[in-house]
Amino acid sequence: MNCDEFRERCHVLIDARKSELTDEEMRAHAGACQDCADFRRELMAIDVALRELPAPVIPAPLLDSIRSMGQPEVFPPPAWRPDIVRAARYLIPGLLLWGVQWAFPEDLRPFFLAAITFTGGYILVSRIVRPWVFGSPEL
Amino acid sequence: MAKADEFNKLVEDYAQGVYTHAHRMLGSREEAEEAAQDVFLRIHRSLAGFQGRAKISTWIWRITTNVCLTRREVQRKSMTVPLDEEAAARVSDESPGPECSFIIREERDRLGRLIASLPDREAAAITLFYMEGMDYKEIARILDIPAGSVATALHRGRERLAGRLSDMKERP
Structure with missing residues (x-):
């Protein structure tokens, strides 16, 4: 397995929401290549950060304004x-x-x-x- | 269901999601507010003609993504920076949780801004995958691209974010 294949598989595992390396070949590569091990660590960190990113709360006046579009007098x-x-x-x-x-x-x-x-x-x-x-x- | 009732239900179900999506794609509260209004105006206008051949959620996310992409194009043309320091401060204020330390909040703000700075397709794929929890197929239908291109956009976007975040950390 070369570095590109390893990195691609890391993405696929993250997309499948799997945090562990699933096959022996990947584990061996991660042990042998420090760059790829660091790359995977960075990807995992960004994945966790993105999952934990809080949603900005919709401002109440905006929600009211959008709700009012449904009133028949606004758009007869x-x-x-x-x-x-x-x-x-x-x-x-x-x-x-x-x-x-x-x-x-x-x-x-x-x-x-x-x-x-x-x-x-x-x-x-x-x-x-x-x-x-x-x-x-x-x- | 009457059209007005249907519209009201859509507002209750999707307003928060549409706003979040717009905020992530556009990087500022003002832009996100205008985009969300624009999205629901379009939904209101077109709801009567919606024939249900696509899932309504796909239809709404596609409208939202298109509105955001159009606004990003306008931002680029007018050469405005999507987020200034003042706007970044406002984003911090919106982040919930007094339990969050200042550093964590700062990192999250940075990440939010970085998503908005990604190329269009990557920003849209990251937003739909992470904020809406969609899979490749759903994102592909919304962006009208093959599922393989969604994976590529997602992977490139994630790598770009990781690279930019570590660059920022290394900078004094």
């Missing part, structure tokens, strides 16, 4: 259904854009229409259809 439910608002957010600019085609010369209109149809279709599928079918990403 929206007057309009969110899905209607969401649809309108896409629909209204879409209709306005559709109207812009009349400002184009007649021979350029198909290109403009193709561009906005492609863009609109992409937005429709990615923002509305896909989340509706597969659900919104939760993570």
Whole structure:
């Protein structure tokens, strides 16, 4: 066993919350290599210190402020259904854009229409259809 | 359960943990308070859309970690030091236990500050492993990295902390 292997196994033992060296090979290496023995001692010390580190207590005013977020008067439910608002957010600019085609010369209109149809279709599928079918990403 | 009741239950169950996590990741009380508020604001906004495909704890820890990482990025960009002497003193005040000697408290404060000074992934892995008692798999789901990378981050973080602590002790 070389030093790197020994050190890696020390970490694995600590992660598994084992404080003793579990195999003969490791014990032999720790006895033969002072650097690795010191390394293990330092790791064990930091592990104990991290486990014993006290959690800072959440200040009472902060807790009250967070609790108040749950009160309906702080964040009243929206007057309009969110899905209607969401649809309108896409629909209204879409209709306005559709109207812009009349400002184009007649021979350029198909290109403009193709561009906005492609863009609109992409937005429709990615923002509305896909989340509706597969659900919104939760993570 | 009504949305408001559900939110209130989450506050009771997770507020302390979210605050601790933010404090460890950000290294200052002010930052931790703002981050905790931000986290619960996001939870409040998104709770209605939560469909339960992930565990709610995973969802909350992921939001918390992302909020903290974003704030760390802002800290780095604005070149502010996360903890000044005054803030360090406040952290000491928060440590419970009059039984703790001054030296032990000092060491703990140092350690708390050192966690905040670790690279993002290492700080997050150390915090979730030690403060929340999570295993590799849970941390991997929260950080969206393979379990092997969690182990690496944890090991590097621990070695870095050990090295920095012994450096500090050796300094006169």
